[in-house]
Amino acid sequence: MSFVQNFPFFSIIIAMFSGIVSSVLDGKKARNLSLVMIAVTTALSAGTLAFCLGTGESYTFMMGHFPAPWGNEIRAGVLEGVTAVFFGVIMFLAVIGGLEHTAEDVEEKKLNLFYIMIDLMLSSLLALVYTNDLFTAYVFVEINTIAGCGLIMIRQKGRSMSAAIRYMIMSQLGSGLFLIGLSILYDVTGHLLMSPAKESVEMLVAEGSYRLPLLVIMAVIGVGLAIKSGLYPFHYWIPDTYGYATPTASAVLSGLVSKGYIFLLIKIFYRVLGYENLVSSQMANVLYVFGIVGMVMGSLHAIHETDTRRMTAYSSVAQIGYIYMGIGLGTSYGMVAAVFHIFTHSATKALLFISAVGLYEVSGDKKDYVSLRGAGYRNPLAGIGFTVGSLSMVGFPMLSGFISKLLFATSALESPHKMLPTLIVLAVSTTLNAVYFLRLVITLYSRRRPEDAPIPETVPRKSWHLRLAILCFIGVNLVLGLASQPIVQAITDGLAMFG
Amino acid sequence: MRLFECILLLCLVLCALSVAFTKDLLTSIIIFMSYSLIMCLIWMILQSPDLAITEAAVGAGVTSILFFLTLKKIRAIRKEGQDEQEEG
């Protein structure tokens, strides 16, 4: 066993440990520790990825002295490695970009608690990515939920607290469904680790026994995680939650937390329930329909909004719809597109939330269209960042959104029954995206009218953190857009390893 | 034993329903506490004493204390609001 193989385990434990230590540090030290920790874990994940790419296969890692069906396990492969590196990078940039605002929004003595939540959030995300055990997944889903709730309500405003309790209620509904699905699964298979559970599920499917429970398990686990990630009919908590948290929290929640759940769902579909069972039992079609409805309805809601942050949040609903549509296509190409869209969306949405901060700063902290008129001239870099993000969401060539739309379209061609609706909805949704994003971009670069209320003079902050974060996010977007080939290849290989 | 278990399970369902339908919060908290205690007995019957101890200490103990404290806090806040109204 080579030493590199310990890296996933190290990264989870380091993240947790720094969270525990932060409880006695003061705010600044906790912040520095947290930044160092994120960098270190990202490096470790990169090491894991390099190792997996080198050997070309995945491996499991025993957590303790006991092998597979008895002890806990984690598992690392190419897809896990890519996702972990990506989550680390996004987390780092989101924390860097929101540093000043975090320091303002959070009481000074409670600052270290904020970074504890960031640390534990990262560790739980990594654990969700690497886990090979269903119950471990449940425990870390709970950590993720509670940390997310902490990140929302740390601002201590009325609106963010009511958003937090709503988020908590919806998440608990999701966890309850997930746990009962897990219990039924344990009842029919007798295993909690993914690999032996999959063997038993395959056996049951071959025998044709317990057909109804297996269907219910798929439905319940799917719905539970869909509630948590905010698929369309369950999206009511999203706008408040993303709209009123502190910027780092919005970026992390929209970019990472919901994606962590979707990743877990994909993992469960592939590694436990079997993707072909999902397709043959029509559950895939259900997800597909929900995804399509979400794509259109989310965009329609976004057009109605006047508050730009809520608009961005509603656009998340639409993008989550894209991902579920990709899962529901029922082909491996569709799944590759869905996973690539996870990356695209988390990079782009984090960029939008972070660069929007720069725009609000120069518009007197107002978030409606009128106040933002001309903000692109007042803070050029943030304007460029926002424009790049918007164009990427719309699907402008060279940017990441274009590639994921291309992938969705080509994968739709593979499945004859769903080709036409997919292409139509893709076109409609892209048009709607263009409507609301380009409206905002045009607003940003239009001259202020004389009848507009004057903007309170604010000294533009010389925060290199924000600039650095925006630049890096733009870079990530360009990398995803221009050098997509190796990443798509890695996703394809990783998904093949899942099987 | 089977009959006893059936009765307990029935009580459990009744408790859950009455938690939903009672209007007074204090009453429903007390009903919830008894729900936990019944659950504790059921776990004893299901041969899991670990769970029974934990449920008795946590479900019927700590969780109920937290509920009572919340209620108390809320009443204190409500009372203050009233005093201010009467003064004003």
Added chain:
Amino acid sequence: MLQHLSLNIEETAAVILFGVGFTILLLHRNLIKKIMGMNVMDTATYLFLASKGYITGRAVPIVVDGVQEVEAYINPVPSGLVLTGIVVSVSTTALMLSLTIRLYERYHSLDLDEILIMAKEEEQT
């Protein structure tokens, strides 16, 4: 079906409780009731899980007199899982109750719909 359910009374009760708890959590308007509903839902799931480990006529999984036959003890796995789950549910309960207190201090109401409306108005003014 009914006969099968009568053999599975623990699961039947657990499932009914799950439905009740889920509904309270989703649709009751009072926040404290919602939290209780969440607890009911969680314990129902634990009851479901724990009854999976029970085997008629076998004893508690604590080794007595060195007897280590499988036939002597019930399945220890669900007990362990439930033990973990109980901690999770008490943590979330404490968190949600503290949120409730803060919201009540601010809006003097326990009704979630009212709170949301008031929060929206507060934002606008």
Added chain:
Amino acid sequence: MSRRKDNYETSRWLKFKTWVDGETDPLSSGMDPTEVIPESRMRERRKDLARRKAYDEELTRIAAHHEGKTEIMKARGIRYFQKFYKVMSVILCLGIILVLLWTVSALPVTGNAGNPANNEVAARYIEKGLQETGAVNIVTGMILDYRAFDTFGESCVLFIASCCVLVLLRLDADSKNESIKKMIAESDDRHFEPKDDIILQKCACVLVPVIMIFGIYIVLNGHLSPGGGFSGGAVLGSGLILYLTAYGYRKMSRLFTEKVYRRTTLCALTFYCLAKSYSFFTGANHLESGIPLGTPGAILSSGLILPLNICVGLVVACTMYVFYTLFRKGGM
């Protein structure tokens, strides 16, 4: 007919119904003089209703003023929505129950030894658990050795929940902010209860040592008998809470301050983290852990399980106590 009506006024059913509806309190015979006089209670309720009504009117008025009819329609819509809620909730509840009952009817029968859940995993825990973990209580051995990663995650859940509660409820005692000072003054709700109640103190005097010893016993014997760190910790925590209610914060602060809390939690969790990392690391790399398991059944046995139980117990006891104090007055 008329007779029945007369009886109804005094019937048990009416009493029960009013109690269920929360209009009367069966314990109203003077336990808490300020609280449960029905008159004041009703007044409170009426006031509450009046406030709510006023709020509704206000809402409609504002709505009419600002946006015209659409907002009124919205307010009316909310009311319809609430009726819709009740119907929906019954339908949803029955729907979930039916689907799950249908599933349950297809699941294996409870209590049958041949169920899929009772497979080789459970068999190994039972047959070899004693030799491999050293714990007589197989459940403890399982959660702290075979599946220790879950349990570590679980204590992190508790830790992060206590952090969140700290964020929400902690009020900084030496803060210079006026509003926070006011909040501290308001949140001290101790004047709503009897101070230095002699009955409570005498009872606590007898009960607290017993509870504490019971808690310590549960923690220390976690690997030998039912119980373990978590349940024992909760018992210890409730002992601390009882002591606090009987003797007040001042006496308690001699024993237990925020510093003590932070240090205890930090040390316990750090030890837990390091110990488990060591055992995960050695396990995964197939190294000998070198931790003696001792004779099964003795108190000093089963390797790391006993220290881990103590750690979990400490964390849980502190966390429960801190939850209590934060809920009461926002600090320690």
